[in-house]
Amino acid sequence: MTTRRTAIAGMIAALTLGLTSAGTAASAAPDTAPDTAAATTPGDAYKRTELYFGGSMPDGSEITPADFELFLDKEVTPAFPDGLTWMEAHGQWMGGKEESYLLILLYPPTDRHANREIEEIRTDYKRLFEQESVLRADSTDRVSF
Secondary structure (H helix, E strand, C coil), rough: CHHHHHHHHHHHHHHHHHHHHHHHHHHCCCCCCCHHHHHCCCEEEEEEEEEEEEEEEECCCCCCCHHEEEEEHHHHHHCCCCCEEEEEEEEEEEEEEEEEEEEEEEEECCCHHHHHHHHHHHHHHHHHHHCCEEEEEEEEEEEEE
16 A cells, blocks of 8 residues: 555656646746637537436336426426427436436526526426435536537
């Protein structure tokens, strides 16, 4: 264990020294390279939220695709009328496997109501289908329509 820690510490030190000396040399000349990634990537920055919904009730009964679509129609679409993506998925939760659903929402970062709407969707699903949790993952993507 000590040898492994020593080796890792040595690698970190070598990388740090390499970055420091590279940074020193690079700082002598101004960085004039344009940010080509932002200039060439099409689209606008959008928030992306993925919600992962369990597909079975605590008693073992299945939440069918028709059940999930009805939930989408009543609870999700009114909050995100511009569109959404959902798909059936396979998941594992707390050691058990179950069918599940993945919902992907893309929305502008200026949407001041999105966070509240998403949290209401999670709360409603947990209540309606007796779920312990609805996983939420947020990121920012570049989107072009």
